[in-house]
Amino acid sequence: MNKLSVIKIGGNVIDNSEKLHQFLLDFTALPGDKILIHGGGKIATELGTSLGIEAKMVDGRRITDIETLRVVTMVYAGLINKNMVAQLQNKGCNAIGLTGADGNIIKAAKRPVKEIDYGFVGDLNETSVSSEMINNLLKAGLVPVLCAITHDGDGQLLNTNADTIASAVAVAMSDRYDTSLIYCFEKRGVMRDIEDDNSLVAEIKMAEFEGLKNEGVVSGGMIPKLHNAFEAIKSGVTAVYIGKADELPLIDQQNFGTRLIK
Amino acid sequence: MNKLSVIKIGGNVIDNSEKLHQFLLDFTALPGDKILIHGGGKIATELGTSLGIEAKMVDGRRITDIETLRVVTMVYAGLINKNMVAQLQNKGCNAIGLTGADGNIIKAAKRPVKEIDYGFVGDLNETSVSSEMINNLLKAGLVPVLCAITHDGDGQLLNTNADTIASAVAVAMSDRYDTSLIYCFEKRGVMRDIEDDNSLVAEIKMAEFEGLKNEGVVSGGMIPKLHNAFEAIKSGVTAVYIGKADELPLIDQQNFGTRLIK
Numbered sequence: 001m002n003k004l005s006v007i008k009i010g011g012n013v014i015d016n017s018e019k020l021h022q023f024l025l026d027f028t029a030l031p032g033d034k035i036l037i038h039g040g041g042k043i044a045t046e047l048g049t050s051l052g053i054e055a056k057m058v059d060g061r062r063i064t065d066i067e068t069l070r071v072v073t074m075v076y077a078g079l080i081n082k083n084m085v086a087q088l089q090n091k092g093c094n095a096i097g098l099t100g101a102d103g104n105i106i107k108a109a110k111r112p113v114k115e116i117d118y119g120f121v122g123d124l125n126e127t128s129v130s131s132e133m134i135n136n137l138l139k140a141g142l143v144p145v146l147c148a149i150t151h152d153g154d155g156q157l158l159n160t161n162a163d164t165i166a167s168a169v170a171v172a173m174s175d176r177y178d179t180s181l182i183y184c185f186e187k188r189g190v191m192r193d194i195e196d197d198n199s200l201v202a203e204i205k206m207a208e209f210e211g212l213k214n215e216g217v218v219s220g221g222m223i224p225k226l227h228n229a230f231e232a233i234k235s236g237v238t239a240v241y242i243g244k245a246d247e248l249p250l251i252d253q254q255n256f257g258t259r260l261i262k
Numbered sequence: 263m264n265k266l267s268v269i270k271i272g273g274n275v276i277d278n279s280e281k282l283h284q285f286l287l288d289f290t291a292l293p294g295d296k297i298l299i300h301g302g303g304k305i306a307t308e309l310g311t312s313l314g315i316e317a318k319m320v321d322g323r324r325i326t327d328i329e330t331l332r333v334v335t336m337v338y339a340g341l342i343n344k345n346m347v348a349q350l351q352n353k354g355c356n357a358i359g360l361t362g363a364d365g366n367i368i369k370a371a372k373r374p375v376k377e378i379d380y381g382f383v384g385d386l387n388e389t390s391v392s393s394e395m396i397n398n399l400l401k402a403g404l405v406p407v408l409c410a411i412t413h414d415g416d417g418q419l420l421n422t423n424a425d426t427i428a429s430a431v432a433v434a435m436s437d438r439y440d441t442s443l444i445y446c447f448e449k450r451g452v453m454r455d456i457e458d459d460n461s462l463v464a465e466i467k468m469a470e471f472e473g474l475k476n477e478g479v480v481s482g483g484m485i486p487k488l489h490n491a492f493e494a495i496k497s498g499v500t501a502v503y504i505g506k507a508d509e510l511p512l513i514d515q516q517n518f519g520t521r522l523i524k
Contacts, residue, residue: 047336050312050313051309051312051313073340073345074336074337074340074341075336075340077340077343077344078335078336078337078339078340078341078343079332079335079336081340082339082340082361082363082364083335083419085361085363085364085413086418086419087417089363089366089415089417090415090416090417091417094365094366095363095365096360096364096365097361098358098359099344099347099359101347101351101357101359102357102358103356103402104356136402137402140395140402149344151347151348151351153351153352155348155352157344157348
């Protein structure tokens with residue numbers, strides 16, 4: 001099977017034009033087939049504020065009302081996605097910017113209203129991602145750049161967590177490709193000692209996860225992150241990497257961040 | 263050669279959600295390969311106003327400064343394009359929404375500064391459109407939906423007239439397809455008598471154009487429109503139609519608007 005890298009970047013890269021420029025160079029240099037998935041960043045919040053649309057929170061959870069959906073559609077699918085594609089083209093990467101509506105590549109379901117009505121938020125399941133259409137694009141020499149917008153098939157766009165999209169895409173593609181899922185975030189990976197920059201845990205096997213939780217090496221927000229990563233591995237993804245965007249070139253030497261494997 | 267329809271709609275359809283809904287149904291029902299190209303509409307102007315960005319005009323010409331480019335990128339490539347794609351998906355049309363940067367399908371050149379600096383406006387030439395990449399998408403069963411944003415290949419997005427994009431795409435595709443170019447606008451087509459709704463000129467051959475200009479049947483803004491249409495025909499497009507969006511279904515019976523042919 002051919003290798004495929006599914007890479008997710010977050011707001012910390014998108015919000016910093018120098019970091020973004022360097023990341024897009026590193027991304028372009030990565031060998032093999034690849035897919036980029038990006039979240040939002042501060043720009044959406046800033047645009048919302050300029051338009052007098054306040055971020056709506058209920059119990060600490062962000063709500064996507066119809067006005068917020070308009071803003072994120074403009075910012076994620078328009079401003080961020082298309083500028084990123086134009087920059088990738090300049091760097092020699094034949095990028096194509098997409099939402100889940102395009103080519104029906106990700107069909108989500110609007111989150112059911114229980115205690116909280118999250119608004120226009122889309123959840124994914126095992127059949128959400130069309131690996132066939134993504135494969136067609138890859139075969140045409142294209143590099144899909146996906147933003148955090150999906151659709152429900154009934155004409156409604158939906159806001160969908162970019163980490164979730166990255167995972168669902170990687171799982172769906174793992175039938176056809178030897179797929180790695182790479183999360184770029186603020187830290188170098190899982191650290192044995194948060195104070196010590198040289199204490200990176202290079203590799204965690206699925207069987208070691210429980211032990212590291214008990215030791216306290218993996219704690220807080222890292223627990224659900226790693227849990228979701230191992231779920232993706234159980235569903236066919238070869239390896240999940242968690243590391244810092246500016247260390248992406250190290251992935252060639254298997255030296256990038258923390259590598260999670262079976 | 264297979265038939266291909268390149269259809270351009272303007273703001274009058276986009277701004278009216280009922281008209282747009284009906285148009286997208288009619289577009290979906292059109293047989294054969296097809297490409298949709300859309301302009302802006304009032305939404306961009308309204309968003310600009312909400313953000314305190316005034317439309318900049320010099321000698322009656324609209325200027326695309328960097329702030330205006332941000333707005334049109336958000337509205338054309340994000341809000342309008344992606345909502346249209348989601349609605350087309352719902353109607354059974356496998357649409358994919360694109361700018362010229364995506365897949366490098368339309369590479370423009372920033373308009374040179376002479377008397378007027380138009381700002382971030384892109385002009386097209388004979389090599390701007392990648393018919394190969396558009397063909398790849400059509401062969402994958404996709405229906406490209408192009409907005410009026412292109413790029414210069416150096417990482418810069420550019421605002422580009424949608425009529426010009428439609429014409430350039432139709433000309434480029436005419437090497438591979440029996441291509442019709444269909445402009446939807448406010449009127450039924452060229453009218454012998456503007457007061458008489460039954461005076462539609464069904465067909466104009468290239469050789470008849472001068473005569474109709476001299477007679478005054480074609481006048482004002484219709485002259486450059488028809489001139490550009492015949493230029494497209496000279497460059498390989500089989501027929502150009504100019505008519506009203508809500509009469510699109512009549513094109514099957516060759517009964518839509520005014521048909522321009524060699």
